[in-house]
Amino acid sequence: MTEEAKNTAVRRSYRHGDLRRALLDAGIALARSGGPDAVVLREATRQAGVVPNAAYRHFSSRDDLVRAVRAYALSQVAIAMETELARIPAELPPLAFAQASVRAVGTGYLHYAHAEPGLFKTAFFFHENVDADTDPAKAGRSGMNPFQLLSMALERLATAGGLPPERRLGAEYLAWSAVHGLALLVSEGPLHGMPEVQRQMLGQRLLDMVEKGL
Amino acid sequence: MTEEAKNTAVRRSYRHGDLRRALLDAGIALARSGGPDAVVLREATRQAGVVPNAAYRHFSSRDDLVRAVRAYALSQVAIAMETELARIPAELPPLAFAQASVRAVGTGYLHYAHAEPGLFKTAFFFHENVDADTDPAKAGRSGMNPFQLLSMALERLATAGGLPPERRLGAEYLAWSAVHGLALLVSEGPLHGMPEVQRQMLGQRLLDMVEKGL
DNA sequence: GCCAAATGTGTACGCCGTACACATAAAATA
DNA sequence: TATTTTATGTGTACGGCGTACACATTTGGC
Structure with missing residues (x-):
């Protein structure tokens, strides 16, 4: 021993x-x-x-402990996103690559929300003690937080011509809104416990919607 | 006295x-x-x-009191939606009327989330004690709950030809996701305290996205 | 070997939700 | 109207929570 x-x-x-x-x-x-x-x-x-x-x-307090847990959960979300990003074939044409990137971060986000509802909720439980540097996220594996990963994907899309410049500003929040909303409905809302297949289906359709509507 | x-x-x-x-x-x-x-x-x-x-x-318990508050909050959300619906000129052509309906319910939802963040959060605080008949919502003024109002608006859209039948199923959840996500970012998330104008702008763009992408 | 810093303990306080027995006012019944 | 039942508010109590403060023990630097 x-x-x-x-x-x-x-x-x-x-x-x-x-x-x-x-x-x-x-x-x-x-x-x-x-x-x-x-x-x-x-x-x-x-x-x-x-x-x-x-x-x-x-x-220093219970809240301090929760903050530490939140930092962990956020890094896990980032890792889930990075995992999906890593699956994208590098030889894809630029636009397809960019579109795949956006879908990847969304998919990773949704996947984590479904797989770890409690930690997901902890990661994005705003409401209390939101200090500027912690929000919207802490570190990931690549050093980027979930929000930064989303921004990166959208920038790829903009660069590849898939997102008109005049619609670039604030696009993160629109995409985030859509994905975050579904993540909540699935992880703790009325869609909780939905069969895996349907959940993925809905996720794909949501990402279609974002892609077409952004 | x-x-x-x-x-x-x-x-x-x-x-x-x-x-x-x-x-x-x-x-x-x-x-x-x-x-x-x-x-x-x-x-x-x-x-x-x-x-x-x-x-x-x-x-019977604290939770029972919270449930009662939630029922109230849900009815207020429904009323906020109905208020927006009532502003729509009845003489609009069918498709425009249907599109305006979808935007109205979304706008009412977002407006309430911004005006009453605490009650909004109480209304859609799933996580605990979700019993089937209470979820997703309780009564409104017209007797419809927020979810039913959304469904109604989408049905109008489908009937008016603005929503292909094969995309009808589950469309409520896609639209709800988008709007709910933004409502959270605004009411208790990183977008909290955003200037009114920007908030409305973002709301309109989100509804554009939903309309185009559904 | 000694002292200071780091780390775990003991005791205590005021919150919370809630169970159970009791008191009192209003309503039903006679 | 007098009496009994029922509805509603009170008193006391328990265990769990976060956390403040003083104390004990170990570790590491001199």
Whole structure:
């Protein structure tokens, strides 16, 4: 037992080893199964096998913990988008490549919202404590956040001639609106639990709509 | 003082008069300034000048009170939509009338989301306790809920030939997605506090997108 | 080896939702 | 009108939450 007292295990020594990590993991697990409201500080400390107040050595408040979980969730969303982007054949003609990029970021976004509703909701749970630098997103794997990835895709589209310059400004928000709305209906709204096939179908039609209507 | 001890007033007699109404009013006020999470039962009873447990004679739980507030908020959304629908000149040619209808319901929805972010969020706060008959909405003034009003507008569009039959199925959800997404970005998201003009502009462009892309 | 900094503990407070027994006013019945 | 039932508000209590403050223990630098 060279290394004991790890993240989820109930440690035996006074010191924990990496309590911050353990609390974050617990917070992520809680958010995964219930969204941001389910991230309760005392429960996280319980899972880490530590007294409630120990958390305050690593997070200044419950909200601070939620923020950390949100940063994680946002990076996961970014990764989901990047994964879809990576599937695009590089040899595609410019316009097709750009269109595929827009669809890819949308698909990744929708996919994550369906696969991890709780974390998705945590990632884009505005409402409270929105500080400018955190919003709309934190880091991704490529160093870009979800919003930046969307902007990039739309810029590709504009450059390739698929998006008239006069419609460029604010296009991120229009596309984001459409995709975000469907993501919510699917992840926690009336479309929750919809069969996979129908969900993908609806996602594709929504992206058609965005592409045609932008 | 023929009638005293009304809604917000702190009554003097043992009986309140209409505690249920007073609690609902308080709940609405709380939701208005902070969304569903701000609806705290004890505060509502405080505002009604009554002991906490008195609430349980009228609402079986806090969630029950929130549900009542949500029903109110939904009816207000419906009314906002109906108000916009009423502005449409009846003598318009069928297709134009149908298109105007779709825009009207979208505009009403967006307008309410901007004017009453807290209540809007309460109205469409899925996530918890979604029971089939309550979802997606409760009653409006015309007896229709927001979702039904949207469906009606889209049906007009389909009938007028503005929406190909093969694209009719699920069109409500596509349109709803787009509008709902923007409503969220505006009411509690990164677009919160955006100047009125820009907001309306963005709303119109979004509805353009929906119209062209559906 | 000693001291200071970092990290976990103990105790306590005021919120919250809500269960249960009790008090009182209004309505129904006689 | 007198009495009983029912509706409605009160009192007390419990456990859970976030978190403030003082205290204990370990670790790391000198």
